[in-house]
Amino acid sequence: MTVLITGSRGKVATTLTPLLRSHGLTVRAASASPDKLTVPDGVERVVCDLDDPATFAAALSGVTSVFLYANPRHIEEFLAEAEAAGVEHITLLSSSSVLEPGADTNAIAAMHSAVERALDRSGITTTFLRPGGFAGNALGWAWSARTTGTVDHPVPATQSSPIHETDIAEAALAVLTRPELRGGAHHLTGPASLSVTEQVAVLAEATGRPLTVNSVSAQAWKESMAEFMPAAVADALLDYFTSHEGHPDTVTTTVEALTGHPARTFASWARENADAFRP
Known part of the structure; x- marks a missing residue:
């Protein structure tokens, strides 16, 4: 084959x-x-x-x-x-x-x-x-986390189940x-629904340094993403952030059904990639 x-x-x-x-x-x-x-x-x-x-x-x-x-x-x-x-x-x-x-x-x-x-x-x-x-989408926060100890996000309470x-x-x-x-x-999906704030806290624990989330306007965030994604994609993400604000994301057990083991946690990904978030 x-x-x-x-x-x-x-x-x-x-x-x-x-x-x-x-x-x-x-x-x-x-x-x-x-x-x-x-x-x-x-x-x-x-x-x-x-x-x-x-x-x-x-x-x-x-x-x-x-x-x-x-x-x-x-x-x-x-x-x-x-x-x-x-x-x-x-x-x-x-x-x-x-x-x-x-x-x-x-x-x-x-x-x-x-x-x-x-x-x-x-x-x-x-x-x-x-x-x-x-889970690797969090690498988009790495430069800011390394240089300022902060992550900018328009909806810090939005939830997802990073895989x-x-x-x-x-x-x-x-x-x-x-x-x-x-x-x-x-x-x-990953095994748990986490807010952006919770994901950043997991990264802080993995790196052994304080990291905080700054709430920024949707327009400011969209402008900061202009060189990385089309405007329509940024708008789609903003819609997702808003619709999932404060609401747990769906969590499935499909990874385990297909692979025979539970889905890896975001914490495990954070430990593997901690150096990306350190100065």
Whole structure:
């Protein structure tokens, strides 16, 4: 079985690739710039730019399964090439945002929903992994935490159930290697709902230094994010922050059902990444 991994520079993909190799699978790591990839021995690097359909056919040749990053721009062309290549199964890294109210007008949810719908229309067996917020999103606070000991946020009381990226990779490993798990959708979360203030407190404990949260206006936060994300994505996040203010996020046991172990805590992620938040 040959598995094509798209988005191979991402944290989930870089964790998934060696896991698949350890299970004896042939892995093909795909990227728009494969020369920049660092991969385990025996992993082939190939060009596959999801914004460039001309790269699809060669990347998919001989592939049995695909771990797919959600990019709706040329999804129909990608799926046509996948069917022509004889791909049997696609695991999509989707998002729990598709489950939220107003998903059709939310930029993040709309992107993932468009890819899910295209996969539903295809003749390929598909599995949707729908994680919530990644624990690694907290790295966006690292520079401020290191330099000022503070984190700016527009809604410090907003809650999420951050999931460790390794748990997502291990869930992907399960559905890619166990045919009985193929098909359907899986809502993946961490083991607890935490506010931004609580997450920062966990980081403070892990780093052994005081960290505080500054409440800032939505506009100020959006302006600070301008160089990192499109305005529509920032607006979608602001809507999420507001709608989850003071309300516990959904927590599932899906990680344990797929992997056989409980989801890793945010505290464990914080300990692993504590140096990023220290001066």
